[in-house]
Amino acid sequence: MPDPQPIWQVMTGYQHSAAFKTAIELELFTKIAEGNKTVVDIAKACGASEKGIRVLADVFTVHGFLSKHGGEYALSEMTAAFLNKNSATYLGSAVDFIMAEGQTRGYDDLTNAVRNGGSQIKGEASMDPDSPMWVTFARAMMPMMYPAAMGIANSLTYDKDQKLKVLDIAAGHGLFGITIAQAYPNAEIYAVDWANVLTVAAENANRMGVGDRHHLIPGSAFDVEFGDDYDLVLVTNFLHHFDAETCTGFMQKVCKAIKPGGKAITLEFIPNDDRVSPPGEALFALVMLAATPGGDAYTFAELKKMCEDAGFGENVHVPMPPMPQHMVVSTKLS
Amino acid sequence: MPDPQPIWQVMTGYQHSAAFKTAIELELFTKIAEGNKTVVDIAKACGASEKGIRVLADVFTVHGFLSKHGGEYALSEMTAAFLNKNSATYLGSAVDFIMAEGQTRGYDDLTNAVRNGGSQIKGEASMDPDSPMWVTFARAMMPMMYPAAMGIANSLTYDKDQKLKVLDIAAGHGLFGITIAQAYPNAEIYAVDWANVLTVAAENANRMGVGDRHHLIPGSAFDVEFGDDYDLVLVTNFLHHFDAETCTGFMQKVCKAIKPGGKAITLEFIPNDDRVSPPGEALFALVMLAATPGGDAYTFAELKKMCEDAGFGENVHVPMPPMPQHMVVSTKLS
Numbered sequence: 051m052p053d054p055q056p057i058w059q060v061m062t063g064y065q066h067s068a069a070f071k072t073a074i075e076l077e078l079f080t081k082i083a084e085g086n087k088t089v090v091d092i093a094k095a096c097g098a099s100e101k102g103i104r105v106l107a108d109v110f111t112v113h114g115f116l117s118k119h120g121g122e123y124a125l126s127e128m129t130a131a132f133l134n135k136n137s138a139t140y141l142g143s144a145v146d147f148i149m150a151e152g153q154t155r156g157y158d159d160l161t162n163a164v165r166n167g168g169s170q171i172k173g174e175a176s177m178d179p180d181s182p183m184w185v186t187f188a189r190a191m192m193p194m195m196y197p198a199a200m201g202i203a204n205s206l207t208y209d210k211d212q213k214l215k216v217l218d219i220a221a222g223h224g225l226f227g228i229t230i231a232q233a234y235p236n237a238e239i240y241a242v243d244w245a246n247v248l249t250v251a252a253e254n255a256n257r258m259g260v261g262d263r264h265h266l267i268p269g270s271a272f273d274v275e276f277g278d279d280y281d282l283v284l285v286t287n288f289l290h291h292f293d294a295e296t297c298t299g300f301m302q303k304v305c306k307a308i309k310p311g312g313k314a315i316t317l318e319f320i321p322n323d324d325r326v327s328p329p330g331e332a333l334f335a336l337v338m339l340a341a342t343p344g345g346d347a348y349t350f351a352e353l354k355k356m357c358e359d360a361g362f363g364e365n366v367h368v369p370m371p372p373m374p375q376h377m378v379v380s381t382k383l384s
Numbered sequence: 385m386p387d388p389q390p391i392w393q394v395m396t397g398y399q400h401s402a403a404f405k406t407a408i409e410l411e412l413f414t415k416i417a418e419g420n421k422t423v424v425d426i427a428k429a430c431g432a433s434e435k436g437i438r439v440l441a442d443v444f445t446v447h448g449f450l451s452k453h454g455g456e457y458a459l460s461e462m463t464a465a466f467l468n469k470n471s472a473t474y475l476g477s478a479v480d481f482i483m484a485e486g487q488t489r490g491y492d493d494l495t496n497a498v499r500n501g502g503s504q505i506k507g508e509a510s511m512d513p514d515s516p517m518w519v520t521f522a523r524a525m526m527p528m529m530y531p532a533a534m535g536i537a538n539s540l541t542y543d544k545d546q547k548l549k550v551l552d553i554a555a556g557h558g559l560f561g562i563t564i565a566q567a568y569p570n571a572e573i574y575a576v577d578w579a580n581v582l583t584v585a586a587e588n589a590n591r592m593g594v595g596d597r598h599h600l601i602p603g604s605a606f607d608v609e610f611g612d613d614y615d616l617v618l619v620t621n622f623l624h625h626f627d628a629e630t631c632t633g634f635m636q637k638v639c640k641a642i643k644p645g646g647k648a649i650t651l652e653f654i655p656n657d658d659r660v661s662p663p664g665e666a667l668f669a670l671v672m673l674a675a676t677p678g679g680d681a682y683t684f685a686e687l688k689k690m691c692e693d694a695g696f697g698e699n700v701h702v703p704m705p706p707m708p709q710h711m712v713v714s715t716k717l718s
Contacts, residue, residue: 052462063397068491099501111660128386157402167433326445335439
């Protein structure tokens with residue numbers, strides 16, 4: 051008989067998501083990083099029971115997030131880098147978005163989403179105006195987006211002092227535009243998002259020293275006036291929320307705002323044509339099925355067609371391994 | 385930098401548990417087993433959208449439950465054995481218990497359980513009298529328990545025609561006792577469980593042809609009179625719900641009901657002394673932390689002490705690989 055363990059692992063995955071959320075809430079990994087090694091010491095530092103901490107720490111030892119020798123726990127290299135609150139690359143805040151009710155409720159209704167071809171969740175959902183979900187996203191997910199933002203900024207080949215007009219669509223935390231403003235001192239960033247979300251982007255722009263070159267365009271990206279003559283438009287983690295026709299129409303609006311020779315950089319989870327590889331990219335289709343009426347993880351062929359139909363003359367696929375997010379760099383030729 | 389993918393996988397585990405539940409509800413794997421190979425055909429057979437089925441089937445291709453070639457999906461050997469509703473070894477019904485609200489709500493309150501050293505959930509919870517949770521368990525989990533029940537029955541070395549008096553504690557689906565009744569035609573089984581649960585055990589005993597030798601003792605296993613002079617007492621998946629002191633007291637009651645030379649067989653998830661291996665056994669401690677006030681996955685040393693303190697003279701640890709459940713065979717020497 052084959053081994054049914056993989057079935058058990060998928061079925062009980064929710065238990066380990068919950069354990070992770072609890073570990074972040076109680077700062078389990080941070081307290082171990084601070085030198086607490088035994089169940090007794092960690093429990094005291096976390097303000098929790100010894101029994102509970104023993105079970106939780108053992109679970110994350112099984113997962114390889116911790117090691118355990120002679121009753122003392124230690125962080126793995128990965129855990130030290132990403133799950134210690136005092137690490138510059140701490141990612142634990144992502145649970146505030148990934149495991150918020152705004153996200154999880156889509157999975158409670160997943161059978162209906164599969165029946166209907168998309169989520170029918172309404173009210174403070176991803177597609178609703180001024181949804182507080184995107185404020186949570188902007189605050190919780192910024193650390194997770196930092197590598198992609200750096201990747202985009204580093205991929206640009208403008209002259210250091212060049213004047214640049216950059217449109218940052220669905221700016222969220224603002225990091226994609228801010229990173230470019232930091233790299234190019236004469237870049238002016240125009241950030242589009244819901245007004246409530248833009249308060250987060252503006253905060254970050256000020257904190258990161260580029261507030262005077264960071265301008266806000268509040269409202270729906272489909273409705274607001276972008277202005278024109280942009281050198282660069284960033285369309286990051288946006289298209290996957292919409293069906294292909296909507297994406298094509300939107301990219302037409304983007305193309306019109308760009309000056310000849312200017313570019314759009316689209317950031318997306320782009321699976322291969324088989325749609326089942328690489329894993330991270332392929333699995334993202336589920337996230338969109340659960341969260342949106344018509345969104346998807348689009349292949350490069352699909353994104354290329356949208357961009358061509360929208361008026362872009364050249365579209366180049368740029369993976370950014372090991373990240374599951376890829377760039378499509380589209381040029382408005384004439 | 386280390387790869388943060390394992391963090392992402394744990395954090396998003398709940399999404400894949402939900403996808404599994406949906407796949408079982410829509411009979412995705414069964415419909416593929418019935419010859420539907422393309423998204424169009426599977427969607428029609430499942431009564432679902434093509435988009436939804438494509439995403440769902442791709443997710444389970446990434447997990448290795450399916451393969452996908454030229455747009456046609458096929459079941460893996462594991463999936464064919466365990467997730468096709470028409471397979472004799474179908475395990476899909478387990479989601480009815482593992483992902484029922486009675487189980488999942490413990491994880492919604494997990495941070496408090498870690499703080500307090502156990503779950504404080506009340507009302508139709510695992511510890512409550514006549515909890516409907518155990519009726520669901522009895523119906524949903526029987527297929528998953530079949531290998532362990534066969535393992536126990538096959539481990540017995542009684543003469544075929546021997547008269548046997550067997551007590552089946554927390555009988556649930558009744559399978560552990562029923563399997564022994566099938567193997568030993570002169571065995572009389574006394575099944576203890578809540579009255580509502582015993583209706584399921586009785587149904588199964590009748591269906592499996594041993595109803596006339598299957599007797600019911602309804603009520604709490606802590607309170608009811610077991611009777612005495614038992615050859616064998618089955619304590620399957622029971623002790624892990626309680627703290628060690630309660631287990632010891634309970635095993636005392638069990639020992640009294642056994643005749644000299646008789647045995648108790650305890651079935652448990654038994655981790656090694658390090659409590660972090662093997663994975664399946666070790667992770668079960670989390671399930672008990674989320675579901676019970678004082679339960680645990682006990683090591684053999686702990687179980688042995690309970691049984692010795694309760695009066696058993698010999699206690700032998702019998703793993704049953706590849707299952708995560710192990711036997712402890714305890715003998716009442718005098």
